[in-house]
Amino acid sequence: MKKKLLKRQHREYLAAFLFLLPSLLGITVFYIVPYIICCVKSLYVGEYFVGFKNYTDLFQNGTFLLALKNTAIFTFTAIPILMVSSFLIALFLNSFKKISSFFRSSFLIPVVVPIASLVCVWQLIFDDYGAVNGLLKLLGLNTVEFFNSEFSMVMIVFIYVWKYCGFCVILFTAGLANVPPSLYESARLDGAGSFKILTKITIPMITPTTFFVFLMEIIYSFKIFREVFALFGNYPNENVYFLQNFINNNYYNLNYPRLSSASIILSLFIIIILLAFFIFERRHSFAE
Amino acid sequence: MAKKLKIIVSVCMCIFISFAFCGCLKNNASSNSDRIKYYACSEDSICDIINKYNNYCSEHLDESYQIEIVEFDSQEDMNLKISTEIMSGGGPDVLSLSQKLPFEKFAENETLLDINKLVDSYGYDIGLGDCNSVIMDAELVDGKRYFIPLFYSPDVFITTEKTLKKYNLSPSDFSFKALSGELSGRKDSYSLLGSTDYCINLFYSFLDQYIDYNNGRAEFDTDEFSENLDCIYSLIKNDVSDENTYYFLYENINDGASVLYKAMPSFDSMVRTYSFLEYFGGSPVLVSNYNKGGCSSSASVDVGIAFNNNCKNKDKLLPFIKYCLSSYDIQKDMGAEYMYLPVNIKAMDYTVDMTDYEKDFDEDLTVSDKEKAVSKSARSAAIKDYKHIINNISECNLYSFDSLSETYFNSSVIGDIVNKYLNGDISKGKFIRQLTAATEIYLTE
Numbered sequence: 226m227k228k229k230l231l232k233r234q235h236r237e238y239l240a241a242f243l244f245l246l247p248s249l250l251g252i253t254v255f256y257i258v259p260y261i262i263c264c265v266k267s268l269y270v271g272e273y274f275v276g277f278k279n280y281t282d283l284f285q286n287g288t289f290l291l292a293l294k295n296t297a298i299f300t301f302t303a304i305p306i307l308m309v310s311s312f313l314i315a316l317f318l319n320s321f322k323k324i325s326s327f328f329r330s331s332f333l334i335p336v337v338v339p340i341a342s343l344v345c346v347w348q349l350i351f352d353d354y355g356a357v358n359g360l361l362k363l364l365g366l367n368t369v370e371f372f373n374s375e376f377s378m379v380m381i382v383f384i385y386v387w388k389y390c391g392f393c394v395i396l397f398t399a400g401l402a403n404v405p406p407s408l409y410e411s412a413r414l415d416g417a418g419s420f421k422i423l424t425k426i427t428i429p430m431i432t433p434t435t436f437f438v439f440l441m442e443i444i445y446s447f448k449i450f451r452e453v454f455a456l457f458g459n460y461p462n463e464n465v466y467f468l469q470n471f472i473n474n475n476y477y478n479l480n481y482p483r484l485s486s487a488s489i490i491l492s493l494f495i496i497i498i499l500l501a502f503f504i505f506e507r508r509h510s511f512a513e
Numbered sequence: 514m515a516k517k518l519k520i521i522v523s524v525c526m527c528i529f530i531s532f533a534f535c536g537c538l539k540n541n542a543s544s545n546s547d548r549i550k551y552y553a554c555s556e557d558s559i560c561d562i563i564n565k566y567n568n569y570c571s572e573h574l575d576e577s578y579q580i581e582i583v584e585f586d587s588q589e590d591m592n593l594k595i596s597t598e599i600m601s602g603g604g605p606d607v608l609s610l611s612q613k614l615p616f617e618k619f620a621e622n623e624t625l626l627d628i629n630k631l632v633d634s635y636g637y638d639i640g641l642g643d644c645n646s647v648i649m650d651a652e653l654v655d656g657k658r659y660f661i662p663l664f665y666s667p668d669v670f671i672t673t674e675k676t677l678k679k680y681n682l683s684p685s686d687f688s689f690k691a692l693s694g695e696l697s698g699r700k701d702s703y704s705l706l707g708s709t710d711y712c713i714n715l716f717y718s719f720l721d722q723y724i725d726y727n728n729g730r731a732e733f734d735t736d737e738f739s740e741n742l743d744c745i746y747s748l749i750k751n752d753v754s755d756e757n758t759y760y761f762l763y764e765n766i767n768d769g770a771s772v773l774y775k776a777m778p779s780f781d782s783m784v785r786t787y788s789f790l791e792y793f794g795g796s797p798v799l800v801s802n803y804n805k806g807g808c809s810s811s812a813s814v815d816v817g818i819a820f821n822n823n824c825k826n827k828d829k830l831l832p833f834i835k836y837c838l839s840s841y842d843i844q845k846d847m848g849a850e851y852m853y854l855p856v857n858i859k860a861m862d863y864t865v866d867m868t869d870y871e872k873d874f875d876e877d878l879t880v881s882d883k884e885k886a887v888s889k890s891a892r893s894a895a896i897k898d899y900k901h902i903i904n905n906i907s908e909c910n911l912y913s914f915d916s917l918s919e920t921y922f923n924s925s926v927i928g929d930i931v932n933k934y935l936n937g938d939i940s941k942g943k944f945i946r947q948l949t950a951a952t953e954i955y956l957t958e
Contacts, residue, residue, distance in 0.1 A: 242521070271623060271822065288958040373947055460926050460951040474958055477925075478618035479599050 260492070267485035279486040289487060291463060292471040295378070296491075299449075299467065300498070303382045304442050311390050311438070315397030316427075329398075332391025343388075344455040351380050372457070377465040385449045393438050400434025401427065436506045443498060468494075547577045549829055551607040552595055554585040558816050558851055559609040562663070565842050566833055578829050580607065588613055599624060599823060606824040607833075610660065610817035610911060615921040617726040617911075619819070625659040626820040626827065628834065637831040640839040644856045648812060651909030654727055660911060662814040663837050663844075664853030666778030667902050668718070668802035668914055669810065670706070671786055673795040676772060684798045692772070693744035696751065704754040707771035710918070712749045715803070716931065717917040719745045720948070721910065722805035729956040733949045742941065745803065749935065773800065775914065778815070779852035780868045780899060787895035792887045799898050802914070809907035813914050815853045854903070865896060926955045 267279050283289050318324055335343075350356045351371035358368040371380045404427060412422050428435075450469040457465060459474055468491050475484040553560050560582055567579040583605070585591035592613060598604035608625075610616060619625045632639055641649055645665075652660045677683060680695040696703060706712055719741070723732045732738055754771070776786050790797040801810045818837070820830055837843055844860035847853075855861050880888075912920045918928070927948055934944040 286957065288954055291954075370943070373943060458929060460954055462947065463950050463954070466954060471958055474955075476600070477596060477921075478615050478622065478958070479596060479624045480618065480622040481600055483622070 263485045263488055266481055267489050270482045275482075279482045280490070283483065283486050283490065286483075288466070289471055289483075292466050292468045293490075295464065295466055296468045296494070298378065299381065299385075300443075300446055302378075303385045303449075304439070304446060306382065307386045307389060307393060307442055308435070308438065310386060311393035312397050312435075314390070314394045315401055316423075318394065318398055319401045324398075329395065332394050334391070335388045336392050340451055340455055343384075344452065347380070347384060347452075347456060373462050375464050377457075377462055381449065381453060381465055384452055385446065388449075388452075389442065389445050393442065396434060396438050396441070397431070400431040403434075404430045432506055436502060439502055440499070443495065447495070547826065549578075549580045549606040549824070549826060549833070550583055551580055551609075552583050552585060552591050552605040552612075553609075554588050554591045557609060557611060558664075558847065559607070559611075559818065561847065561850075562837060562843055563607075565840075565847075566836050569836060569840070569842070574832060578832060580833065599821060602823050604821050604823055606821050606826070606830065608819045608821060610814060610819065611913075611916065613919060613921050613924065616660070616819060617922070620654050620657075620659040624822055626822045626824060626830070628658040628661060628820070629656065631827055631831065635828055635831060637835070639831055639834045640857075643858060644838055645858060645861070647906050648814070648856050648909050651812075652814075652911055660814070660817050660819050661834055661837065662817040662856055662909070664814070664816040664847075664851065664855055665812045665909065666815050666854055666913070667810055667812045667899075667906060668804075668910075669799045669899075669902050670773035670802065671776050671783075671790075672773050672798050672800060673790060674798055675795055677798060680772070684800065687798075687800045689748065689803045690741070690744045693748045696772075697747050702753040703751070704771040705748055705752040706773050706775060707754060708775075709752070709754050711775055712752050712754065713931075713935070714914055714917040716745060716749055716935065717920075717923050718910075718914060719803050720927070720931075721917070722803065724952060724956075726956065731949060731952040731956065733945050733952065739941075739945065741803075741805075742945075746934075746941075750937075777852040778854050779849065780854075780865050780896065781849065782852050783899050784868050784892045784895045788888050788891035791891045791894070792884070797891075797894070797898075799902055801902070810902050810905050811908045811910065812903075812906045813910040813912060815913045815915075816851070817911070865900070868892065868896065922955065926951050 268274060268276060270279065348355070352358070353368065353370060353372070355371075357371070361368050369376045371377060408426050408430070409422060412426055417425070447469070450467060453461060453465055453467060453470070454473075459470070459477075460466075461470060468487065472484055472487050472491065475487065551559065551563055563580045563582055570576060570578040585594065595604055595608075595612070595614065608614065608616075616625070628639070648662050648665050649658075652658075652662070674684065677687060680692060682691055682695065706715060723735075723738050725731070774786075776782055787797045804811055818834075820827075824830060838857060841860060841863075844855040844857040845863055847855075849864060855864065917923055923931070930939075930944060930947045930951060933939045934941075939947070
């Protein structure tokens, strides 16, 4: 009997392995190997081994530092804004007993609309003679150069929040629906107020959802480069010059040492953020 | 079982990683073929040179020295292929300066081969001593020679004394600033260069004066730039060139239908233009393109080549460079065919000596004594004036004036900003800010 069980277990392992094999191969050939090559190339200039010189040079390059600064500003501003706003909207929607499926799916429209058409709309809205400036003028306020000032970053943050807010709201709504109502009832019986229920029950209970949303937002924050590229081109103004611009342009300039070391730094940047959140999630998750 | 599977997975991963690395190595090995490669999307002047060189190789060298031309359907496909292959350690061995690539950046990151180093390491004379040193040494970067100019043209325009007089200018005090002042004071419509494309190229050549690629600096925030920008902008903005008018009609030049003309750079075409103008009673004058420095004249490379540092057969490049710079087939014949000036001094002297032009201006099927006399005097005047300009060239730009709007920097980095400014979509202040930001990022990234 025991032998039979073991044999069955072996078969299951083998089946799992066979199912995993194609994606493992894909990841190996298309991600792991290029990443290793990129790491090695970042230590060379042409045929000469230079150690970490490419990295030290990179941190002395004003344009790279500008790109790094802008990427950090965007990540640390847009993600919290998106998380808080989508969570609050989800909380608000959760207070209704029933939401129509049309209303729920309409939240996903910004994600599925093609970028090209979105860019046309954003240009109409944020152009020097566009809707926003028209409104500002009407109110007797100074107009804003959204495409060539520090407001470019505000515009990109706004586009990012607008585009992904609905998706995050749906994720948060699903997370909130999974919190057992009995917890709220017993808390209310114990005399807890709405704020206490929110901070002591709701937020800790949806930590896995929050983590997932955060993960998705990180991924989407790097995808926003498509919109930046479509709106500003290869060489945007200095306020919205991101690491992806730096990497993309160095690809065209064929500066492989700089390109590979910048890519490694970008990947480390993402890894550090995710690692920090993994640790935070481990320590503060009460969902289980 | 779990342990065994872990081992199997690890072994599989290792095998596939090794296979992937072997794939990369194989890629390097495949580019290690004997023949030098050149990528082209259409038959250009470099293809003609290569075809001649391949014939030369089969007669005087061996066939392994021949260059293979790989053809592409579009410039975009070709540039993408070049970028990807150079990144992976291969790519074409010969590059043409007419290809839309960021050559300044390639030189900066040593994607291009330093010819001086190559010459030193093989002790091979490529014939640089026989060439115009001003043109050949103009694009040296820290003593490194990344570019080999083959043909060039002085940045000059042709006009007539009558046309200049119309705007209260004389050949000795001609400047774009003075011309702009005169033209803006009048309400007459005018055509500046006879072509809107040339006007845009003039604007790009003006901007180029304020960019120092070697030191990574741009001087767009100076008062001098701002002041001169107004002049050039005003000249271009008020230009009413009809795109459908063929500007090179000699009668038009003589009538002053356009203020200035960009003629083909060869001595032949210069003498022809002078002859026509003199026959129709005009006095031709050559004026230099806008020059930030003032009096000196400049030139631009019409045909030039560079070499990929990944080239596996570097020694085979040297005979090709020598052939391009020294061969009469190339320097003399092709210079005449494409109407460019050859960098080889002897070939240049030869083209000057061989310039002979007699024209039946009135088309009565005979060349009269008057026509002969006009041709003769025009020839000596053209050669004297043009030689004076050529002998005073003090700097040379990497890209031809005719294709300035198509270079990588001008089309991909600042193209949109310039177009918006020239179309009046953005103000001068905004133009300078955007131009400065884009240029600084390009120069330093």
